Amino acid sequence: MKLRCNCDDWKVLHFERYVYEQDEIIIAFDSLPLLICPTCGNIDLPDHTSKQIQKFITDNKESGRKVFQLKGHSDEPFEKLQYPKGCVDFKISKSDCFFIPALNLGKLGEFSPVFFSLDVLINYIHNPRYTVHLGSETYGQITSEEFGISFGINRNNKVIMWLIDIVNLPEEEQYYLRAKNIPSDHDVGSEFYEGQFEAVWTGPSKINHVKSLRKILSQLILQEYGLNLFMLDEEAEVIAKRISKPILFTDKEIGDTYEDINKIFVESLNVKEIKAFIVQNSNLEKKDLAELRGMKILRCWLIQFLNLTEETVDQLLLPLFVLYDLRIVYAHLTSTESREEKLISVCKRIGLNENCRDNEVIYNVVIDKIISMYETIIGHLD
Ligand SMILES: [Zn+2]
Numbered sequence: 001m002k003l004r005c006n007c008d009d010w011k012v013l014h015f016e017r018y019v020y021e022q023d024e025i026i027i028a029f030d031s032l033p034l035l036i037c038p039t040c041g042n043i044d045l046p047d048h049t050s051k052q053i054q055k056f057i058t059d060n061k062e063s064g065r066k067v068f069q070l071k072g073h074s075d076e077p078f079e080k081l082q083y084p085k086g087c088v089d090f091k092i093s094k095s096d097c098f099f100i101p102a103l104n105l106g107k108l109g110e111f112s113p114v115f116f117s118l119d120v121l122i123n124y125i126h127n128p129r130y131t132v133h134l135g136s137e138t139y140g141q142i143t144s145e146e147f148g149i150s151f152g153i154n155r156n157n158k159v160i161m162w163l164i165d166i167v168n169l170p171e172e173e174q175y176y177l178r179a180k181n182i183p184s185d186h187d188v189g190s191e192f193y194e195g196q197f198e199a200v201w202t203g204p205s206k207i208n209h210v211k212s213l214r215k216i217l218s219q220l221i222l223q224e225y226g227l228n229l230f231m232l233d234e235e236a237e238v239i240a241k242r243i244s245k246p247i248l249f250t251d252k253e254i255g256d257t258y259e260d261i262n263k264i265f266v267e268s269l270n271v272k273e274i275k276a277f278i279v280q281n282s283n284l285e286k287k288d289l290a291e292l293r294g295m296k297i298l299r300c301w302l303i304q305f306l307n308l309t310e311e312t313v314d315q316l317l318l319p320l321f322v323l324y325d326l327r328i329v330y331a332h333l334t335s336t337e338s339r340e341e342k343l344i345s346v347c348k349r350i351g352l353n354e355n356c357r358d359n360e361v362i363y364n365v366v367i368d369k370i371i372s373m374y375e376t377i378i379g380h381l382d
Contacts, residue, residue, distance in 0.1 A: 001035070001047050003101045003189055009039035010155075010189020013046070013099050015073050020053060027053065029072035033099040046099040083109040086167030088174040090114050093184035100188055102197040110164035113188050118157045120180035121247050134244040136205050139191040146170055152192020153247075156185055160192060205245045206367045207261075213374035214240075214265065220381050225305070227277045231270040240264050249359040255330030257363070262327050265370070266294045266320055274301050281305070295320050306380045316376055319369035322346050326366065 005011050018032040035044045045053070060068070073095075083092075084107070092112045097103040103111045124130040124142045134140040138153040147169055152160045166177060214230075221229045230236060243260045246253045274297050275289050282304045292300055295317055302313045325342050328334060334342070344354045350365050 001044060001101045003035070003193065005037040005040060005042055007037060007040040007042070009037050010187070010193075011035040011037045011042075011044065012189070013096065013186035015095075018043075018072070022057065025057060025066055025068075027056070027068045027070055029070050032072040033095060035099070035101075046101070048098050048104075082107075083112070084164050084167045086169070086174055087171045088178045090163065090166065090178060091181050091183055092163060093186060096184055096186060096188070100186070102193075103188070105197070106164070110162070112163040113160045113184060114163050114166055114177075115182050115184050116159040116161070116177065116180045117182050118153070118159055118248065120159050120177065121151075123176065125247065125253065131242065132244065132247070134205050134247070135208070136191045136195075139195050140244070147173065150192065150196070152188075152190035154185070154187050154190050156187060158182065158185060158187075160188060160190065162196075206364070206371065207243055207245050210261075210367060210370050210374065211240050211243070211264075213371065213378070217374055217378055217381075220378060224381060225277065228270050228273055230268045231273070232268050236264045236268045246360075246363060249363065251330055251359070254359045254363060255327070258323060258327045259331050261370075262323055266324070269294055269298055271297050274298070277301070278304055295324070302377070306377070308380065316373055318349060319366055319373050322349055322366060322369070326362070 003011055012035070014034050014036045015031045016034055016036075018029045018034060020027045020029065020032075033046055033049050035046055036042070056068075056070075092114055094112075097109055097112045100113075103113070105111055121132060121142075124132045130142055130144045132140060132142050139150070140152075141148055141150050143149075149161060149165050149169065154160055161177075166174060169177070218229050221227050239260050243257060243264070246257050271293055275286070275292070278284055278289060278297075278301060279286050284300075284304070289297065289300065298320075299313050299317055302308055302316070303310060308316070325346050329339050329342050329346070343357065346362070347354045347356050350362075350369060352362065352365060356362060
């Protein structure tokens with residue numbers, strides 16, 4: 001039994017009334033553990049549920065009875081269960097590791113999912129002692145000098161970690177986590193679950209994709225033109241490492257992210273070397289370039305050496321100009337009026353409704369546009 005439904009959605013563990021029929025025997029359960037797909041409504045019996053039912057039928061064969069009314073879900077199977085013990089007692093559902101596919105691996109109870117409200121991540125995001133890294137959109141890692149732990153985010157925006165990982169954390173981390181611990185919603189479907197149990201590679205998050213494209217572009221231009229498009233590689237590397245997909249999309253978080261993205265894509269452009277290259281290899285002179293910085297110098301280089309028209313390049317670099325405005329909107333003090341003006345202009349330019357104020361929607365479109373910008377420039381190099 002797999003957690004992934006045939007329709008591709010994740011099944012969720014429920015406890016529901018259910019009538020089971022087999023060879024003229026009918027068993028009505030008050031509450032039976034079932035795996036139900038929220039998309040197509042398909043209902044499956046978890047392996048453990050099926051086994052218990054078969055055992056019941058065998059045990060009662062001699063009685064000749066055909067109809068049974070049972071309570072269904074009882075705590076009986078859990079009595080033998082030995083949970084791994086840390087210093088802190090976490091709220092968990094004893095049923096999860098019995099009935100959710102694959103969670104009975106290892107010593108029973110080790111892969112009990114422990115649920116947290118999403119704001120558990122805030123401390124880890126803002127505290128410089130930790131790094132939160134999202135390898136994919138919903139599968140990440142928190143690391144510090146002393147420890148590292150993986151987590152997932154389910155469709156209800158709850159954070160999930162495995163009990164076995166938590167009990168190995170330092171005591172003070174466990175107390176912090178316990179404060180944000182919430183009851184299980186029995187819904188573990190996520191790239192995190194899939195990555196850990198079904199060995200599915202979840203692919204890089206969009207922002208990691210952008211970082212790889214920046215590296216590829218820089219390598220290609222160095223090979224083909226002998227030009228270092230970016231400078232301060234090590235510093236940029238440090239910033240690149242700390243950028244990951246925003247999680248809560250607060251103004252603060254998104255502002256910091258735009259600021260960092262701008263640093264590695266615009267501020268780290270090697271203006272001096274790009275200027276020298278243009279002067280050496282085109283009809284333009286030093287004085288023509290005097291006023292050009294950042295994106296403007298990149299624009300000039302693209303027009304000169306990729307034989308693109310000014311309009312094409314302006315269209316191409318649009319996401320970087322938008323990024324510049326977004327930085328000002330989120331990271332700087334501006335009047336409400338000019339902030340509104342800028343947001344309206346940003347939304348219009350990236351093809352969103354001008355009234356869109358959803359940080360996550362805007363972020364996703366901007367990142368998609370940066371990806372296609374890099375892909376197009378790389379395309380023109382080949
Ligand atoms: Zn389904």
